Amino acid sequence: MIKQVIIGVVCGAAVLTVGILIGHFGIAKSGTSAPSWLKDVAKDVDESLIEKFMSEVDNIQIQENLRSLTKVPHMATTAGDEETVQIMLKRWQDPETGLDKAWREEYWVYLSFPDKNNPNTVTVVSPTNTVLHTIREKEKPYTPDQSDPEVVQPYAAYSPAGHVKGKLVYANQGKPSDYSELNKTVDLRGTIAITKYGGAGRSAKAINAAPYGVVGVLVYTDPLDMNDGLMSDANETYPHSWYMPPSGVERGSYNIDFGDLLTPHLAAKEETYRINATDITGIPPIPTQPIGFEDAYRLICELGGEPAPDAWQGGFNCTYNFGGPGFKPTSSFTNSDVKLDIYNYEEVKPSSNVMGFIRGSVEPDRYVIYGNHRDSWVHGAIDPSSGTSVMLEITRVLGKMVKQGTWRPRRSIIFGSWGAEEFGLIGSAEYTEQYFAALSERSVAYINVDIAVFGKKLHTAPVKAPGHEKSVYDNWLQYTNKTSPTHGLIPRMGYLTGAGSDYAPFSHYLGITSMDMSYTYDKTKTNARIYPAYHTAYDTFDYASKYIDPGFVGHQAVARTAGNVLIRLADSLILPLNCADYAESLEEYLSTALNLYEQKLKTMNISMEPLKHAVTSFRAAVSNLEKVIQSPDLANETPLKVRWINDQLMLLDRAFLDPLAFPDKYGFRHVIWASSSAGKQTFPGLADAYANAESSGQASDWDKVHYHLSVLSQAILGAASTLTDDMQTQTWRK
C-alpha cells in the first residue's frame, strides 16, 4: 500500500551528517593497560567497509531474488505468502550469508477476501432483469503467470458483501465536494456511483457517498491519470509498454486506520480482545468494487444527464455526463440498472512477520530497524518484492561479513519482513504494538524500502550502475531539490506525513525517526500517479524487468544507498541524525503558519507568540548541542557522554509524541508529522483545526486552534529539552 510517491523521503531528523564526525572521537592511547573494550567503544564507522559493501551489492543477485519472490501470487496468508516466508527464513538462516538469527512472528489478523466460489459480479441489467453487460471478472492474461488460478479477483478489501442495484451516476473522484456538486441536479438516492481513483482515499469514496443515499460504488483508474491517455493493448499498453492494460484493476484495502482492525492498540494475538466487527470505522458502508477502464468506458460513455464539469472529464473519447441518473435514452442500456453482487467475506487468519537480527557489538541495546512488507496483491514484483529483493541483497552482503567475522555492527540491526501490509500495514503495526516499550526505548531509526524502484525508463539511469555517469546524488539534485537556508542547494526530501507504507507505525505511533526510500521516474514526463501496474495482475517479473528497471541497476542503486544509510546508523560513533535540519523544518512550518494564520488569530485573541518562542528555543537547543558534538573536548569524554548525545538524537522524535493530540486519527501521535487534510505545508493539527474553525466559525472550533497551538508549543519546547544538556536552564515562556 503506497499512497504517495516519494523520492528518498526522510522523516524527522534522519539526515546524514556522514563524514563530519569521522575520527572525531578517540580516547587517549598512550598506554597498554587500558581495558580491552576501550578501543571498541570509541570506534567510529569504517568508510572502507562501506565501500566494500557498495562494491559487493550485485544487480544480478537482486534480479534473481525478485524472480524467486514473484514465482507465484503471494497475497497475505495464502500458500504463496507462506512460500515467501520460507524463502526469507532460508536466506536469513543461511550458515554462510545469513543473520545471527531469524524467526517468524505470527498475528491473528482480520482480513477480507472475495469468494472464489462466488466471484463478485457487476452487471448492467434491464428493467426486466436481463443482463445486458457483465464486467470482466478477472484481468486479461498476457503471460502464463498472469493466468495463475491464484490471481485474486479484483476486489475492494473490507467492502461489505451485498446485492445492490440502481441507476448509475458519475461522481468524479468521490470526494465530499463531488457528491455535493452532483447532488445539486441529480437525486442520488438508490443510485450506484462510479468514481475514479485519486483525490480521495479508497474507502472515502463509499463513505462520502452513503449519506446521499448512494447504495453501491464502482472505482476505476482513468487512463488520463495513469496512462497519459493511452488505452489500447494492441500497441499502447502492457505488454507493449509500462501502461495499464484496459482490463487492469487496482486492488486495494478500503480502510482508513492502520493495523489489525479488530485489535486497536493491542497486538493481535490469538486470545487478544477483539472489538465487534460492526464497530470498525473507516471502511465502506456500502458494497464497493473496482473495475477496469475498458468496462468503465462502456458505462461512463453511455451515461445520460447533464455533462459533468470540465475538471471531471477524463481520458475517454466521450463526454462524461452525471448520469440521468442512469444511461442516456439513446443507449442500449437505457433504463437499465447497474447491479453489484459482492460476496466478500472476512476472516481472522494467522499472518507472519519474518524477523532477522544481527547483534550489536558495543551497543546491542540500540536497534536500527530495516523493513519491508512481503505480501502482495498478486505477484507484486514491484510492490513489494522490489524492496524485498533489495533487502535480501543487503542482508546477503552484511550477513556474509558477519558470518566470516569481518564485521559486526556497533548497534544491533533488526530486519522485518512484514505480513499483511496490503490490508493496512498490519504486520508492522502489530509488531510496534507488541514491542511498544522495548522499541520505544531502544530504536535509533527505521528504514523502509517498499517499492524500491517506481520506474526509470523516463529519465537517466542511476549511478554507480555500470556504464552510467551520474551519481544518485546528482540525479536527485537535478530532479528534486530545494534551497536550504543552512545548506544551500540540496536534494529535497519529503516528509512522511501519511501512512503509505510500514514506516507509519514506527514514525507516527512510536515516534521513531524513519526514512522511506525509492528510486522514481521523472514526474514532469508523465501523468502516471504511480507505476501503472500497481496492484494489478501485471505487476510481474516480466513487467519489472522490462519496463521498470531493466538490468536492475536502479535496484542496485537503492540497495547501495539504503545499505549505506543502514551501516552509518549502525556503526557511527555519533548518530548521523542532523537535528539542525529538524529546526529548519520547524522554522519553515512556523513561517507558513504565521503567514496563513497569525493575522486572523490576532483578531480572535489567540497569540502565536508561544509557538514562535518554542521554535526559537528549539533552534537554540540545536545550536548548543551541535557545539557539543563538534567540540574537540568530546575526544576526552567518557563513552557515557557519547551515549548521552546519541540518546538525545535518538529520542528527539519521541519527544514530539502526544497520544491524545489526534483522537480521531488512529495511530497518529506525532504532532509535527501527522497526516493532515488541510493541504498546507505546516503543523498538521493546527492546519486542520484552523480549516475547521474557518469553515464552521464556531467559538469551540477556534478553541481547538488555540488548543493545538498549546500542544505544539509544549511539544516543541519538550523536544528542545530533550536536546538540552540541562533541561532546567532552558528559558520557557511564562
Place this chain on the structure above:
Amino acid sequence: MIKQVIIGVVCGAAVLTVGILIGHFGIAKSGTSAPSWLKDVAKDVDESLIEKFMSEVDNIQIQENLRSLTKVPHMATTAGDEETVQIMLKRWQDPETGLDKAWREEYWVYLSFPDKNNPNTVTVVSPTNTVLHTIREKEKPYTPDQSDPEVVQPYAAYSPAGHVKGKLVYANQGKPSDYSELNKTVDLRGTIAITKYGGAGRSAKAINAAPYGVVGVLVYTDPLDMNDGLMSDANETYPHSWYMPPSGVERGSYNIDFGDLLTPHLAAKEETYRINATDITGIPPIPTQPIGFEDAYRLICELGGEPAPDAWQGGFNCTYNFGGPGFKPTSSFTNSDVKLDIYNYEEVKPSSNVMGFIRGSVEPDRYVIYGNHRDSWVHGAIDPSSGTSVMLEITRVLGKMVKQGTWRPRRSIIFGSWGAEEFGLIGSAEYTEQYFAALSERSVAYINVDIAVFGKKLHTAPVKAPGHEKSVYDNWLQYTNKTSPTHGLIPRMGYLTGAGSDYAPFSHYLGITSMDMSYTYDKTKTNARIYPAYHTAYDTFDYASKYIDPGFVGHQAVARTAGNVLIRLADSLILPLNCADYAESLEEYLSTALNLYEQKLKTMNISMEPLKHAVTSFRAAVSNLEKVIQSPDLANETPLKVRWINDQLMLLDRAFLDPLAFPDKYGFRHVIWASSSAGKQTFPGLADAYANAESSGQASDWDKVHYHLSVLSQAILGAASTLTDDMQTQTWRK
C-alpha cells in the same frame, strides 16, 4: 493532600538491594595509562559517605527549619507562600550549604478561595427567616498564631458559590450507597445533607448527592473516626492532646482530577489554552461547606426522622437520625431549614515551584528527583512543612559536601518544592506536563516526603535517635510486615495506587518509579485515620513539637532514611531497584485475580491464560536479568553495559504505561498501580471492569474485562521485554 496513611511506601520496583552490589563492578587497574575518567565511571556508592551523611543529619536543624517555615500561614499563592519561596531559594542558593543552583518556576493555576469580605455562613433559619444558630466562622484559637488574620476560613475548595437552604438530612459518608439507602425513606429533593469525612472522596459527597435533588452538603469530622471519641477541649483535645478540638475543621480541595483543572495535559503557562470552567468535572455541583464537630453535634442530635443504621452512628452521645427531613418536633430547630451562603470564588494565579539541582559527575543525564509541596492550608506544620524541614536538612548536609568539593553524585539530583499541592497536586503535575519528554527519558526515581511524621507518641521512638534502641528497620518490621516468598519476613511496603501526594504525577502519569516515605503511629492504638490536626488551624509548630515529634527525632530518622535512599539512587553503579520484588507483586496480584475471577470468566469464555503467561514471562525475564547483574563477568564489561542494565531498571515502570487504558481517570496511565474503586488487591483495570460487569451483567461490560486482560498481558510482556537483553527471543504467547 494526603488521602492515605502510609508507612515507607514504595511503588513499583523501588526496593533497596543495597550492599549486594557494592564493589561488584570494577575495571582492570593494572596500568596507569588508562583514561582519567575510567575510575570515576566504575565507582560505586561509598558506604562511608552514607555514614557521614547520617551522622550529620541534625534534629535541631530540622526543628528550626520547621519553626521558620511555619511562622505564618502559607496557603498557595498568598504572601505567606511567597515567604516560603524566599526561604527555599535562600537556603538552596546559600554559598556554603546550597545546591549547584536553584530557581523558581511559575504556573498560572486555577484556584478557589473563600471571600474574606463575605465569609461563607451556615445557619439554621426558622420558617420566618429568623437565624436560630450560626455555624462558627473560624476555628477557636489557642495560641497567638492560630488567630492570625491570614488563617483562612474553613471551606471546600472548588465548591461553587451559592445560596441554598433546605431541610437537613444525615447521609453518613456521602457514598452512593448512603444516599440510596437514605432515599428509600426520605424525599431528598431540596434537602441539605450533612456527611462525615471518610468513605468517599471529598467532592464525591456532593457529586453523589446532586442526582437525588440534594441542594447543599455539609461535611464534618466525626469524633469517633479521629478522636477516639474524645470531644472536650477542656481537658481532652488539643491543646491537651493531639486530638482535634471541637471547632477544628478539615479544609481540603474538593476535586477528583489532579493538576491544574483548566489545562489538562498542558503546562499551565500564561498563554496556554484553557478549557471553560464550566467543563471541569469532578468538583461539587452544589454548594458544600465543611464544619467543626461542635456544630455538627448540634445539627445531628436535633435531627428527626427514623434512626440511621448502626453502621452510620458516630461518636456523639445521641442517636443519629436520618432527618424527617429536618429537625425533630421536640427540637428548638423544628421546621427550620439549614442555609448555606457560600461566596467561594475562583481565580487564575501564579504559583511557584522552587527547584534545586546538583549536577551529576558521571551520568548528569540521569535524574534522581526528591520533592515535597511547600503550600499548606494554614500553618501546615506537619502537612507539608515536616517534609520540607526534612528536605532542607538533607540538602544542607549534601549541599555542604558539594560546596566543599568532598562529594558530587554520580547522577544528577533534582529537588522540587512544589506549589499548590493542596489544590490538587498542581505544582508537581504541571512540572511533569511541562518536562514530560526529558523527565521520561532521564528520571531514575522520584522520592516524596510530604508529611514526614504522622505521629509517634503512641509507640516506641524511631532509632538512631539519641537514647533509643530500636532501629527504623526493627520498628518497621515489628509494626508492619509481610512474608515474602523470596525474602521471608520483611517490612511491608504499600503500593502508591492513589493520588494522595505529589508522587502521583511522577508515578501515574510519567511511570517513574516512586517512593513516598513517612514515620507514623501504631494504627492498633487509635482510630484516628490521620493525625487529628490535619488541614486545621491547629497544625502549628506548637502542635508538631508537642504532640507529633517532640525532639524531632522522628523527623531525623526520616531524613536519614530518605537521604540514604537518595544517595544510593544517585551513586550506586547499578541502580538499587529490585525487579524481583516487582515480579513478586505481579504474582500476588495474579494469584488474587485468579481466585476472584477465573472461574466466572471461564463461563464467559474469557481466558486468563495470557495473563498467567505474561506474569511467568516477566518472572523469567527478571531471573535472567538478575543473573546478569550478579555475574562476575560484569566486572569486565564496558560502562555501556552497566548503563544498559540501569536503563532497563529505570525504564521498567515506564513500560507499564498505557495512555488509553483509563479514559475516565485523569492522569492515570500505569496499568499496575492505577487507582481502583473495586477494593481488591489486584490489577486495577481488571478489578474495576469485573466489578462493573458483575453489577451490570451486560455483554459490553464483560468485553471490557477481556479488554483489560489484554491490556495487562501486553503491558506485562512489554515490561518483560524491557528487562530482556534481546526482546526477540522472548516467548510470547500466540
